[in-house]
Amino acid sequence: MDGIVFYWVMWGIWVWTTFIMGYRPLRFWASFACLIAIIFSGAFIHVNMIKINAAYILFFAVGLGLLRRSSYLKLGYYIIVHLFVMMLYIVYTKYTLYEPAILLKINQWLFFAAIFLVVQLLVKPFKIRLAVIIIGFCQAEWVMSIVLSPKDFIIGDYPFLDRLAFLTFLTISWHFIHRISHQLYQTLNRSSIGRIEK
DSSP, rough: OTTHHHHHHHHHHHIIIIIISSSSSHHHHHHHHHHHHHHHOOOOOEETTEEEEHHHHHHHHHHHTTTOOOOOOHHHHHHHHHHHHHHHHHHHHHHHHHOHHHHSSOHHHHHHHHHHHHHHOOSSSSHHHHHHHHHHHHHHHHHHHHOOSSSSEEEEHHHHHHHHHHHHHHHHHHHHHHHEEEEEEEHHHHHHHHHHHH
């Protein structure tokens, strides 16, 4: 069922930020963005023969907002990385259209997990990783919609939201795993130092 991954991830993030996450400035905006994305996911803006999902516009704006404080030099690098993500998404989508037998060999979620790993290797800050994935996927969706259905197309439908939510979930989960492992390493390091001093 299209959209199920998107709703599970958005509600999960909302529950985490609202009830579990400690007080931070990010808490309000993250929970607010999740609720707005859920509300907007069923709404479409019609421009001539084009249907644009309102949640797609929200995600694109969030992605651009995450990049707003980057320096020009870093911004140039992030643009190159996001173009690489965009091209991977387009190549996979086009190839599966003309060679659908590849779906029997490569699961699409494994492919998007590979994109996630590429972003983790090329970009370090957590917010920038999210921004690169969001902007890269949004622009790829826009390009693919125009190329495939230039007369009547939908930008940001539920399969797109599922893929974007899946990558967002992987990125957030990886960030928390990295933070927990770092804190655990520091705790163990302090305890071992304390034993040596005794």
